[in-house]
Amino acid sequence: MKADIQRATELVASQLPAELYLHTVRTRDTALELAKRYGCEGRELQRIELASLLHDNCKHWQAQRLLDEAKALGYEPTEIEQRVPALLHARVGAHRLRRDFSVTDGIVYSAVYYHTVGGRGMCREARIVFCADKLEPGREYEGVEELRARATDGLNELCLVVIALGLNYLTGKGALIDTATLDFYNELILERSVG
Numbered sequence: 001m002k003a004d005i006q007r008a009t010e011l012v013a014s015q016l017p018a019e020l021y022l023h024t025v026r027t028r029d030t031a032l033e034l035a036k037r038y039g040c041e042g043r044e045l046q047r048i049e050l051a052s053l054l055h056d057n058c059k060h061w062q063a064q065r066l067l068d069e070a071k072a073l074g075y076e077p078t079e080i081e082q083r084v085p086a087l088l089h090a091r092v093g094a095h096r097l098r099r100d101f102s103v104t105d106g107i108v109y110s111a112v113y114y115h116t117v118g119g120r121g122m123c124r125e126a127r128i129v130f131c132a133d134k135l136e137p138g139r140e141y142e143g144v145e146e147l148r149a150r151a152t153d154g155l156n157e158l159c160l161v162v163i164a165l166g167l168n169y170l171t172g173k174g175a176l177i178d179t180a181t182l183d184f185y186n187e188l189i190l191e192r193s194v195g
């Protein structure tokens, strides 16, 4: 996997537009910080590094290209994704891992697949990439500082506050909410009541 990380580092540097590349590097650094805070090691750290490097591999694509590519890959966009094709960069990006980046690891796939809206059944690595993407130091929105401070409460609590802030933002502007985010939220609440 070390070779994959090296190759991914070079690929994102050469393929992504400058701003997206910088966001990618900051997401990688934030993800690794969170991962160490939550006790990840070895292979887990490598998967998190690789997934965060590749998480936005097609974020810069236009809506039509994402829709076309999803179709070519046999992925049927949800109603919300049809209305907001930008969301597809997570699904298409995950599918591209094997084809365009020779990355076959299922957990890396899952972390890329779920990084934007979340979903049910996300592993720890996917949850960390999901949070790092929203918390990296280049992100500036109301409440992000408090959010960063909540990292001490544990990964699941951090996911919950990231979701809450995101929902707040989306409802505030009357935007659509992907139901996968609500599934993720409910799962975290259920885990909290069990744990």
Ligand SMILES: [Fe+2]
Pocket: 055, 056, 059, 089, 090, 115, 116, 133
């Ligand atoms: Fe993204």
Ligand SMILES: [Fe+2]
Pocket: 023, 027, 055, 056, 133
């Ligand atoms: Fe991102």
